Amino acid sequence: MTLEEIRQLALWLKEYHLAGAELSGPGVHLTLKRGTPAAAVAAPAVAEVQDQMLRTTGLGRLLLTHPQLDQPFVAVGDQLSAGQLVALLQVGALLLPLRAPRAARVVDVRVPCGTTVGYGEAFLGVEYPA
Numbered sequence: 001m002t003l004e005e006i007r008q009l010a011l012w013l014k015e016y017h018l019a020g021a022e023l024s025g026p027g028v029h030l031t032l033k034r035g036t037p038a039a040a041v042a043a044p045a046v047a048e049v050q051d052q053m054l055r056t057t058g059l060g061r062l063l064l065t066h067p068q069l070d071q072p073f074v075a076v077g078d079q080l081s082a083g084q085l086v087a088l089l090q091v092g093a094l095l096l097p098l099r100a101p102r103a104a105r106v107v108d109v110r111v112p113c114g115t116t117v118g119y120g121e122a123f124l125g126v127e128y129p130a
Contacts, residue, residue: 009021009023009030010032013032014034017059018034019033019034020032020034053122053123053124054086054100054101055120055123056089056117056118056119056121057096058091058119059091059116059118059119060089060090060096061091061114062088062089062090062111062116062117062123063087063088063090063114064109064112065113066088072113073085073086073087073088074087075106076106077105079104079105080100080103080106081103082102085098085099086098086099086124098123104126104127104129105127105129106124106125107125107127108124109124110122111123
């Protein structure tokens with residue numbers, strides 16, 4: 001394994017938000033692990049600012065309707081309950097659920113159905129009850 005191949009593996013870990021990788025072969029064993037960002041380790045002592053958006057949990061194609069149905073999971077004005085399915089993230093043939101973390105009201109849809117999205121991308125504007 002060359003140094004350039006190891007650099008490429010490290011780049012892929014960062015690019016695809018993977019925690020690590022382990023490779024073994026004849027005469028070689030390589031373990032790569034990503035550290036957590038400093039901001040995630042030390043949380044600020046100030047009150048949390050409420051993020052009024054639902055965000056994607058990974059890379060893929062955002063589906064606001066099930067591929068075999070016409071009706072969207074949610075629409076502007078809908079009341080959401082905690083854990084309610086609001087969209088799907090298609091990664092290859094896999095459909096991953098995107099759920100509301102808590103009760104909220106949908107105020108806008110920020111990403112059209114079928115759009116390729118990145119990790120942490122805001123796709124649904126919400127308003128949390130006071």
